[in-house]
Amino acid sequence: xxxxxRKEIRDALRHRWLQGYALVVAVVGVVAAYAAWNSSHGMSxxxxxxxxATLTNFCLLLAPLVALTMGASAVASERDRGTLDFLxxxxxxxRDLLLGKYLGLSLSAVLATLAGFLPAWIAVAAMAxxxxxxxxxxxxxxxxxxxxxxxALGLCISVSSRSAVQAQGRAIFLWFxxxxxxxxxxxxxxxxxxxxxxxxxxxxxxNPVDAARILAVLALEPDLHLLGPAGAFLxxxxxxxxxxxxxxxxxxxxxxxPLLAALVMFRIxxxxxxxxxxxxxETATASPIxxxx
Amino acid sequence: MIRVENLTKRFGRVTALEDVRLDVARGETLLLLGANxxxxxxxxxxxxGILSYQGTIRIDGxxxxxxxxxxxxxxxxxxxxxxxxxxxxxxETLRFFSELRGASYESARELLEEVRLGAALDARxxxxxxxxxxxxxxxxxxxxxxxxxxxxxxxxxxDAGSRERLLSKLVALQAEGRTILLSTHSxxxxxxxxxxxxxxxxxxxxxxxxxxxxxVDARA
Numbered sequence: 001x002x003x004x005x006r007k008e009i010r011d012a013l014r015h016r017w018l019q020g021y022a023l024v025v026a027v028v029g030v031v032a033a034y035a036a037w038n039s040s041h042g043m044s045x046x047x048x049x050x051x052x053a054t055l056t057n058f059c060l061l062l063a064p065l066v067a068l069t070m071g072a073s074a075v076a077s078e079r080d081r082g083t084l085d086f087l088x089x090x091x092x093x094x095r096d097l098l099l100g101k102y103l104g105l106s107l108s109a110v111l112a113t114l115a116g117f118l119p120a121w122i123a124v125a126a127m128a129x130x131x132x133x134x135x136x137x138x139x140x141x142x143x144x145x146x147x148x149x150x151x152a153l154g155l156c157i158s159v160s161s162r163s164a165v166q167a168q169g170r171a172i173f174l175w176f177x178x179x180x181x182x183x184x185x186x187x188x189x190x191x192x193x194x195x196x197x198x199x200x201x202x203x204x205x206x207n208p209v210d211a212a213r214i215l216a217v218l219a220l221e222p223d224l225h226l227l228g229p230a231g232a233f234l235x236x237x238x239x240x241x242x243x244x245x246x247x248x249x250x251x252x253x254x255x256x257x258p259l260l261a262a263l264v265m266f267r268i269x270x271x272x273x274x275x276x277x278x279x280x281x282e283t284a285t286a287s288p289i290x291x292x293x
Numbered sequence: 294m295i296r297v298e299n300l301t302k303r304f305g306r307v308t309a310l311e312d313v314r315l316d317v318a319r320g321e322t323l324l325l326l327g328a329n330x331x332x333x334x335x336x337x338x339x340x341x342g343i344l345s346y347q348g349t350i351r352i353d354g355x356x357x358x359x360x361x362x363x364x365x366x367x368x369x370x371x372x373x374x375x376x377x378x379x380x381x382x383x384x385e386t387l388r389f390f391s392e393l394r395g396a397s398y399e400s401a402r403e404l405l406e407e408v409r410l411g412a413a414l415d416a417r418x419x420x421x422x423x424x425x426x427x428x429x430x431x432x433x434x435x436x437x438x439x440x441x442x443x444x445x446x447x448x449x450x451x452d453a454g455s456r457e458r459l460l461s462k463l464v465a466l467q468a469e470g471r472t473i474l475l476s477t478h479s480x481x482x483x484x485x486x487x488x489x490x491x492x493x494x495x496x497x498x499x500x501x502x503x504x505x506x507x508x509v510d511a512r513a
Contacts, residue, residue: 089372
């Protein structure tokens with residue numbers, strides 16, 4: 001499993017998509033930090049919040065796309081290239097193969113995310129000091145948990161798709177659904193139906209991107225007043241710590257369930273039936289081996 | 294060493310293998326003859342436990358579906374084509390597969406020298422010719438000193454000299470007591486090197502005798 005994970009890390013870190021992702025997050029982070037510092041003539045609490053909100057929002061848009069597409073190509077592209085069978089012919093179980101790929105991809109995506117946040121991290125440390133750095137650390141952590149969940153979903157797509165193209169298509173659609181379509185539908189429903197705050201919060205938990213977004217808001221504004229009645233409901237029902245645990249649990253479930261589903265789908269089905277008994281009650285035995293003479 | 298009973302494999306409505314029965318003793322070399330699409334590769338993949346099937350297969354007493362890891366530890370497999378990562382170098386490929394198979398990198402290097410690919414260590418696998426790729430695949434099949442070799446069209450893409458060297462190597466492996474299943478559609482693999490040969494036609498193993506008839510039935 002670890003051999004496979006190391007190979008995945010090597011392959012992923014060479015991938016331009018991942019390098020581009022880290023670079024873009026880094027640039028946005030630095031620009032956001034500079035803009036916030038410039039507008040406030042120094043790193044105040046408000047400008048710190050603007051920096052992290054900008055960077056986190058951007059990351060929560062981009063990270064799912066990168067993670068979903070990476071996960072989606074994990075197995076499907078091996079199948080297309082013809083390398084999957086030879087890999088399966090090695091002394092490793094299908095479970096180890098899939099978990100090794102997931103581990104390698106997760107570590108690479110996490111490294112890329114942290115590398116992307118690093119310049120902004122340094123900027124915040126230089127301008128806001130130690131307290132700012134500690135608070136800022138929460139945001140890359142939120143981004144990496146979302147990446148882990150999206151990778152699991154991508155892997156699930158990869159195992160269930162017939163080709164890499166189909167897998168990528170499904171991954172991109174899922175990204176679109178999570179970052180845009182779901183919230184649009186939710187807003188539309190809110191306008192037409194009378195959903196209570198409890199129902200609204202539950203629906204938000206069903207979307208891992210929304211769960212990560214609320215976690216980020218919670219880290220910035222512990223009373224969740226930015227979320228209106230839904231935020232008030234969540235605080236009232238669970239408190240800040242309870243809300244954080246609930247949101248983390250949502251992301252954990254979004255990681256564990258797709259991974260489990262991928263493992264189940266990737267299993268090789270056992271033979272459904274044994275050879276039938278002959279009429280005289282004897283089981284079929286091997287017939288004489290063909291031979292050349 | 295290898296026992297196959299009532300093996301049937303279907304892909305949807307297509308029956309790739311039907312009621313295949315086979316026994317290969319330890320140290321035996323079995324030639325699987327058959328045209329393209331006869332079911333030879335499917336049979337090898339079932340033996341590896343990477344396809345589901347109906348029937349019974351035992352490799353050294355183990356079920357490939359229940360004990361896949363252990364079975365594949367005993368088997369060296371050379372696929373008909375592909376299987377290697379084009380973007381890796383030969384060196385990286387050797388390291389990766391030798392780690393997977395629990396073999397040392399040094400032993401992998403020695404195997405590479407034996408197939409005369411030592412000079413290509415830093416070449417990308419995707420840049421190798423068909424024959425060189427075949428030789429690399431053969432070297433990888435020997436990693437970890439497997440007891441059983443499943444070789445799918447091992448001489449395809451090889452020039453005459455490389456083919457002779459590979460067949461000589463197989464003879465040496467036979468002498469060491471390895472069990473070898475060699476599938477081919479080509480008349481270039483001499484029957485004489487095999488203990489036995491069977492013909493696979495439309496998913497069934499056909500019992501034949503006599504060299505000329507074997508090749509006629511295999512539609513080589």
